[in-house]
Amino acid sequence: MKRSVKPLLFMPLLLPLLATGSCANEEAVTTNEVELTWLVRSDPNLIEWEHRVIEEFEKEHPGIKVRLQTIPQGEIDQKLQTMIAGGNVPDVWSPNWADSGFGGYHKLGALKDLTPYIEQDPEVVEGIDETLLEIYRTEEGTFGLPILSMGSFLYYNRDLFDAAGIEPPPTDWEDKSWDWDAMIEAAKAITENDLPPTQRVYGILNDNSPNRDAWMFGGDLFAEETYETGELVEPTVTTNPRNYEAIQARYDLINEHEVMPPQSEVAALAQLSDPFLSGRVGMVMKGGWGTRQYANTDLDWGLAAYPYTNEDRQIPLYVDPWSISEGSKHPDEAWEFLKFLMDPDKAAKWMVEMTLESPAHSGLKELWYELISERTGISVDDLRKADEGALKYGRPTDNHLISNFAPIMKHQNMTVNAIYDRRKGVEEGLEELQNNLKALTY
Numbered sequence: 001m002k003r004s005v006k007p008l009l010f011m012p013l014l015l016p017l018l019a020t021g022s023c024a025n026e027e028a029v030t031t032n033e034v035e036l037t038w039l040v041r042s043d044p045n046l047i048e049w050e051h052r053v054i055e056e057f058e059k060e061h062p063g064i065k066v067r068l069q070t071i072p073q074g075e076i077d078q079k080l081q082t083m084i085a086g087g088n089v090p091d092v093w094s095p096n097w098a099d100s101g102f103g104g105y106h107k108l109g110a111l112k113d114l115t116p117y118i119e120q121d122p123e124v125v126e127g128i129d130e131t132l133l134e135i136y137r138t139e140e141g142t143f144g145l146p147i148l149s150m151g152s153f154l155y156y157n158r159d160l161f162d163a164a165g166i167e168p169p170p171t172d173w174e175d176k177s178w179d180w181d182a183m184i185e186a187a188k189a190i191t192e193n194d195l196p197p198t199q200r201v202y203g204i205l206n207d208n209s210p211n212r213d214a215w216m217f218g219g220d221l222f223a224e225e226t227y228e229t230g231e232l233v234e235p236t237v238t239t240n241p242r243n244y245e246a247i248q249a250r251y252d253l254i255n256e257h258e259v260m261p262p263q264s265e266v267a268a269l270a271q272l273s274d275p276f277l278s279g280r281v282g283m284v285m286k287g288g289w290g291t292r293q294y295a296n297t298d299l300d301w302g303l304a305a306y307p308y309t310n311e312d313r314q315i316p317l318y319v320d321p322w323s324i325s326e327g328s329k330h331p332d333e334a335w336e337f338l339k340f341l342m343d344p345d346k347a348a349k350w351m352v353e354m355t356l357e358s359p360a361h362s363g364l365k366e367l368w369y370e371l372i373s374e375r376t377g378i379s380v381d382d383l384r385k386a387d388e389g390a391l392k393y394g395r396p397t398d399n400h401l402i403s404n405f406a407p408i409m410k411h412q413n414m415t416v417n418a419i420y421d422r423r424k425g426v427e428e429g430l431e432e433l434q435n436n437l438k439a440l441t442y
Contacts, residue, residue, distance in 0.1 A: 034333045035065045039080075039090035041073040041097045045292060049354040053347045057340045064333050073097060077406070084110050089325035091334040092341070095144065096320045099409075101400040102136060103230035105323075106143055112324040113141030117335045124339050127361045135396050136321050144321025145342055146360035147351070150288030151390020152208075152315040153303040154183075160201065160282045164189040169283075169304035171382040173389030176308045180249065183283070183307040187259035190282035197268070203259040205266070205275055206250060207286035208316065209409065210416040210433075211398055217246040218312025221412070221437070222398065230403040232441045237434040242312070248426050251419060263417055276301075287318045288390070292356045295375045302376050305389055317394025319360065358387070404440075411436045 040050060054066045069090055071079055076098040083089050095105040105111055118125060125133060128146055136144035154169060161168050166189050170178050187203025195201070206213065211221040219242030225233050237243055253260040261269065269275035276284045277299060284290070285306060294301050306315055322341050324334045341347045344361045352359050352368050356375075359368055369383045376383075399405040415436060419429040 033065050034330045036091040037067050037069050039069045039093035042070045045355050089327040091328045092337055094320050096400050103401045104403040107403040111143040112326045115141040124342050127363045132319050132360050144323040146319050146321050148320040148357050149360040150318040150358045151394050152287050154283055154285050154306055155290050155303050156283045158300040160190050171304050171386035173305040179308040191259045201280045202261050203282045205281045205284040210412045212316045214243045214246045215314040217242045217309050219243040219246050227401045235437040237430050254420055288358050295356050314395045315393050316397045
């Protein structure tokens with residue numbers, strides 16, 4: 001009895017203390033700020049936008065701080081995988097800003113399923129084309145929301161076209177008069193390759209990888225299953241005749257028509273900056289980030305459709321998402337930040353205005369057309385035509401979908417460059433590539 005009485009005697013004294021302690025703990029929780037890590041690639045064009053996003057978000061969410069973690073793009077893979085292995089992951093980031101891409105990081109289990117959050121806030125995906133949203137959906141859920149959608153274009157130097165006395169190429173992807181042969185003729189008119197190496201002018205430069213060249217002719221080095229699962233299965237390098245056609249076509253640009261610089265000269269041109277900015281390249285085929293790269297330069301440039309090849313042609317479509325790490329310690333707050341990044345009246349709009357990035361949100365496309373029209377003189381209607389055609393014929397890039405893509409890309413470039421440099425024939429090189437890629441299908 002004595003043991004049971006003594007605690008009761010102390011209860012009146014303890015209750016106020018317990019109540020006070022409880023309030024203190026509650027106050028600590030409410031005043032304790034959450035810190036999120038936002039991982040981005042180092043890009044001078046984005047710095048001002050990134051800081052504005054953080055400043056405005058923190059004003060609206062005083063209990064959340066955002067720490068910017070900036071990493072050079074070439075180092076993101078290595079550092080991210082170290083961070084993931086150590087459990088010290090960024091809260092919000094884009095898996096496609098690394099070389100491995102979405103497929104690789106999804107396979108690692110590094111990305112959080114956003115489905116419950118989207119069901120809670122369905123308005124966050126309003127205005128995003130369903131085909132873009134589908135890229136980041138799997139049977140397990142949704143693991144990214146598109147913020148950028150960049151097709152591929154043919155960029156051209158107006159001064160070189162004027163000097164050659166030829167009309168710029170069209171923006172209409174359905175204009176079959178602008179075909180591969182027409183592109184070669186334009187490139188020949190521009191090319192001056194009988195000058196010293198540092199003064200030569202070339203008509204065309206192709207910035208695509210071998211597989212994306214194959215797409216342009218309706219081919220593919222990989223089986224459909226590889227894109228669906230992210231796992232490399234038996235490659236289709238030698239079983240699709242369109243692959244031979246594509247590699248031969250690029251070989252001919254370099255070695256038969258001599259309108260495209262050989263690999264050694266491309267490397268020399270690229271040492272200081274983008275070769276197109278040298279003013280010695282008439283046209284370049286590349287992803288839509290070229291629009292942002294060239295917009296604030298002195299170069300007089302325009303953009304156009306890729307040349308027509310055949311009815312089965314496809315081109316690379318670069319769609320970058322925002323994702324949340326599976327290991328985020330603050331997923332709810334990270335979702336609030338991701339929503340802010342997607343907001344077409346706030347961060348997503350500022351990105352278009354401040355960086356000229358091509359938006360995934362349909363409601364921001366007209367703004368983008370107007371801004372690019374101001375810089376290029378191309379009409380909004382023609383820009384819309386070029387962009388809509390790029391989306392129509394575009395497909396998500398291989399490195400975004402196929403896991404462990406770095407060695408795959410290395411084998412592609414190493415083997416096919418040997419073809420372009422005349423060290424291997426087209427058939428010999430593609431057979432070798434087939435075997436090398438097959439060896440990677442563990």
